[in-house]
Amino acid sequence: MALNVKPTRSELIGLKKRIGLSQRGYKLLKMKRDGLILEFFKVLAEAKDLKNELAEKYARAQKMISIAETVEGTIGVKEAAMSASENPEIQLKSKNIMGVVVPNIESHRVKKALNERGYGVIGTSAVIDEAADAFEDLVECIITSAELDTTMKRLLDEIEGTKRRVNALEFKVIPELIEARDFIKMRLDEMEREELTRLKRTKGKSSAKEEAAA
Numbered sequence: 001m002a003l004n005v006k007p008t009r010s011e012l013i014g015l016k017k018r019i020g021l022s023q024r025g026y027k028l029l030k031m032k033r034d035g036l037i038l039e040f041f042k043v044l045a046e047a048k049d050l051k052n053e054l055a056e057k058y059a060r061a062q063k064m065i066s067i068a069e070t071v072e073g074t075i076g077v078k079e080a081a082m083s084a085s086e087n088p089e090i091q092l093k094s095k096n097i098m099g100v101v102v103p104n105i106e107s108h109r110v111k112k113a114l115n116e117r118g119y120g121v122i123g124t125s126a127v128i129d130e131a132a133d134a135f136e137d138l139v140e141c142i143i144t145s146a147e148l149d150t151t152m153k154r155l156l157d158e159i160e161g162t163k164r165r166v167n168a169l170e171f172k173v174i175p176e177l178i179e180a181r182d183f184i185k186m187r188l189d190e191m192e193r194e195e196l197t198r199l200k201r202t203k204g205k206s207s208a209k210e211e212a213a214a
Contacts, residue, residue, distance in 0.1 A: 006187070006191070007184040007187050007188060012184045012185060012188065015177060015180055015181045015184065016181060018177055019174065019177045019178060019181060022169055022173055022174050026169040026170060026174065029165055029169065032098060032099070032162055033159060033166055036097075036098055036100070036155055037159060040152060040156065040159060043148055046148060047145070047148040047149065050141065050144060050145050050148060051145070054138075054141045057137050057138045057141050058138055060134050060137075060138075061131070061137075063134075064127070064130050064131040064133075064134040064135075065131050065134075067127050067130075067131070068127045068128055068131040071125055071127045072125060072127065072128060076128075077128065077131070080128050080132075088107060088108065088109050088110040088139065089107070089109055090106070090108075091107075092104075092105055093105070093106060097155065099158075100154055100155055100158045101154070102151040102154050102155070105143055105144075105146065107139075107140060107143050110136055110143070111136045111140065112136065
């Protein structure tokens, strides 16, 4: 930081204000960072539970499709799958977590009633329905998992950015401002002492001239 060799009181006051603002900003950023970390661990715990659930639902879906193919045959299962008249819909919205915009995914028509799946109920066995149920559950779980994964990534990015700003203020900006303040204060004190000394000398010389004239 470039410093004036002959600083002024206004520069010192300006630096003190900047230090105060930087310290308040530092405290606010630390609070934000700590809050984001807490939110991240909440989402992480939810994501871990969901990963286990996702694995279970995937295993069940694979099991049910194998049973369905055994009972109905591969062609029968494909025909049932191809008869679906309505596809699932996903609506991507957003929500705010401590200033971080994260996704809020809403799914529609993933879970369907028997009469909404398109294939004839009479012409198929119950294993087709069970396989469809299993895969619909799996798809819903995948959608939720994608939402949580993206949320964690965005929270992590914001945490890292906030940590960098906190560290910059703590270890660079604030120390440099304090160093500049202390230097200016020291120089002003020196200048005042020099001025007092000069005034004393001037006063002494004036007194000496007056005495000599008398």
